[in-house]
Amino acid sequence: FFSTFMLSVISPGLMWLIGWRLGQTAGRNEFVIAMAHGLQGGAFFLATINLTRHMCRSLGLGESHFGWPKGPLDAIRKSMWWLTVVGLPLTLIVLVTESQPDEAIKNSVGRTAFLGLQALFIACAHAVWHAPQGLSKQLTLEKMSGRVDHWWLRLCRLCQVASFAVPGLLAVLALVGYYYTAVQLAQRVLATSWLIGGAFVLHATLLRWLLLAYRDLARKRTREIRAAEDRSRAPNERRGEFSLAEPTVRLADINVQMHKLVGMLVCAAFLFGCSVVWVELYPALEILDTVQLWPHPFSITEKPDATATADLTTVAYTLSLGQLLAATVVGLITAFAAKNVPGLIEISILRNLNLDSGARYAISAVTQYAISACGISLAFGCVGVGWQNVQWLVAAMTVGLGFGLQEIFANFASGLLLLIERPIRVGDLVTIGDTTGKVTRIRIRATTITDSDMREAIVPNRNIISGKVMNWTLTDSTTRMTFTVTIPNTCAPDLVQQVLLDVAKAHPHVLKDPAPHALLDEFAIDKLTFVCHVYLANRDVYNQLRHDLNSAIRAAFIREGIDKSHQEDEPQIIIHLPEAA
Incomplete structure (x- = not known):
């Protein structure tokens, strides 16, 4: 460069x-x-x-x-x-x-x-x-x-x-x-063209820097892996130096959020540059305020004093083209900010804090709602609709909608409570009614839960707040898994218990604390029922762990000569028929 x-x-x-x-x-x-x-x-x-x-x-x-x-x-x-x-x-x-x-x-x-x-x-x-x-x-x-x-x-x-x-x-x-006007505009258009070209070069330069940074990180990790392999290899097995292939890193490997962050920074710099270039023409935009969208302004009768009961005055409200354009610009900026600022905050601030994914999601969601509310308020303010003008209308609509759409408002309030109180978080494993799965999204109206079959259940927020919810990972993600084994009563209980404990302790996903334990839960004339309890750190490996332990228990029983199969003998009825004469 x-x-x-x-x-x-x-x-x-x-x-x-x-x-x-x-x-x-x-x-x-x-x-x-x-x-x-x-x-x-x-x-x-x-x-x-x-x-x-x-x-x-x-x-x-x-x-x-x-x-x-x-x-x-x-x-x-x-x-x-x-x-x-x-x-x-x-x-x-x-x-x-x-x-x-x-x-x-x-x-x-x-x-x-x-x-x-x-x-x-x-x-x-x-x-x-x-x-x-x-x-x-x-x-x-x-x-x-x-x-x-x-x-x-x-x-x-x-x-x-x-x-x-x-x-x-x-x-x-x-x-x-209009030659003078054309020259002045041409100067600013040329400056804007420079800004556009500079934005492209800056964006490409930052992406190139990210690519080199990721490539250096990959090269560093490759050296660490090579050093670990050299240390683990016996001295007589080392054959001398060899060169590893250069790690290949593509732009697609770079985090998507970093792409968005770079794009937002470049856009912000470009908009700031445009505001500096065109600042001298801002007073000329005041002519848009003279363009009335409604030729006949409407009037609203107001009290000049909140305590007065007479002497009502008439205030004229108009909507100009300039106000409408300003509200449109504010709305577009609000939409852009509400969509991207939470992600920027998560990348630059939240990921560096000691917060779990649920807390980061809650902060990002509340930030998005706050930006949207402020932007909508500013957009209405640009067209002359302030709180003092519509407070009576908002009060009436709140009462009316509260009766007519109380379910929606209840879900809205419940959604805010979920984000603030956080009885469930994104990533938690919950059971609501007959649905068990992970919380994937918490929205204003409903919460999305994805079960093990990758089906998404949409649960209204009101049901979560007012109903019974079992959160498997609220304060501790440790989960207990139970195995029931039935064997013939001729087997030695101590041997069966020791085999179950050895199999459980040998698996890497079974926690040492709490330790697994096995016990004789029930015995009958012809069978013994053992129960084995193991604990795992989270339910991500639940199904795989159950398969591994079942397979290992079966192999251990065969190796120790324990007959796990049990089949009750069917009663036999013998009928003696009289001999024929």
């Missing part, structure tokens, strides 16, 4: 230095001052072109390190050549004419160069998108392979439309007489 950057700034640095020296020696010569400003501004334009071209070259930074496809990189590199040969002189003309005071030169020479520059941008966009191996072809291939999300494809298509529409709109503004 450093070498690519240094190769990109050599010629722009010389151009900027020449412009700076011209500005120092210009005195009051307006043309020289304008030329100095033009060279300094053109240096940044040339640096952007050089940096893009060097990143897109064959086996360059984009192809070798970022993993970008070769076809679109070739198309972008060819477009950068045209921007250098044709676009740089046009940019210098626009910058020089804008830096001198003569309006006639601006509106003639400057406007012509500006129109030519916008036409060049459209031609380069066409070459990049519609080349045989351009971006459109690459997006089509990725869409067919299913490697990208639909929202990313829509965003790329939006960028494709904007790459043609924005230069065309700026050219139209310059043609119809």
Whole structure:
């Protein structure tokens, strides 16, 4: 990356230095001052072109390190050549004419160069998108392979439309007489384009850093495994040094949450940069407040004082386009934050604390609900609907819905109690009624329990709060397993007990504390019934442990000569028939 950057700034640095020296020696010569400003501004334009071209070259930074496809990189590199040969002189003309005071030169020479520059941008966009191996072809291939999300494809298509529409709109503004406005907008559009490119490079750089970090971690673990094998191998078995294969780590191996975290950080940086670039145009957006969506504002009669009983006043409420757009933006930000901020908190904070998965899930869920509530409140505030305006309506709706939808409200309140009190947590093994399984989700209305057959049972939260629930792992996940063995009464009880204990203690999943125990539970004339109790740390290995112990008990009984089979003798009835005469 450093070498690519240094190769990109050599010629722009010389151009900027020449412009700076011209500005120092210009005195009051307006043309020289304008030329100095033009060279300094053109240096940044040339640096952007050089940096893009060097990143897109064959086996360059984009192809070798970022993993970008070769076809679109070739198309972008060819477009950068045209921007250098044709676009740089046009940019210098626009910058020089804008830096001198003569309006006639601006509106003639400057406007012509500006129109030519916008036409060049459209031609380069066409070459990049519609080349045989351009971006459109690459997006089509990725869409067919299913490697990208639909929202990313829509965003790329939006960028494709904007790459043609924005230069065309700026050219139209310059043609119809709004040349100054077109130039100001073009400067900010160019700065926004730099931010977009910088966001892509920053995102790719962070992912590359994560890839290298995971690769170093894999290499370290490989060395540790090799060292452990060398220590465990006898000295006479060591054959000398050998090289292990380099661990292969792909971007798909990196945690998905880290991808989301990197994406959120890059998006936040991009939005902050856009706010800085477009901050001077914010006052112009106040014109949207003059666009009334309802030509005739509606009125609400209010008391000027909460204690007054007379002198009612009429307050007019209106809804403008600016308020609606602000509420829409707040709603979109709220939806994005409610979906991603809990995951960010879990990655950056909760995983570093001594909390179980249920506690992390509860904190994330409550955070999501709090963000949603605050965002909805702010969105209503943007359209002028405050608490003082709707409190009477909320009170009436609460009473009405409380009677009509009391089950839903009861489940809602019960869901909050489950997240706060936490009688059950995500990951707990519970029994509710005739359903036994793991808690996988706790939502506002219901809780999802997945049983051993991978069937999901949706249990209303009210049933959990008001009903009987058996939580197998609330304070201790230790579980007891019971075996019942029936053998003939001719077997020695002490031998059977010792065999059962030996088999139980030999299994690695059986806990030493509490220790397993076996006892003679019942005896009859022809059989003995033994019960063996073992304890395991959790129920994740319950079925496998039962199979292993049953198989081991059978093998041990056969080895010790204990007949486990038992079959009662059926009574025989003998009938004597009289002999025939």
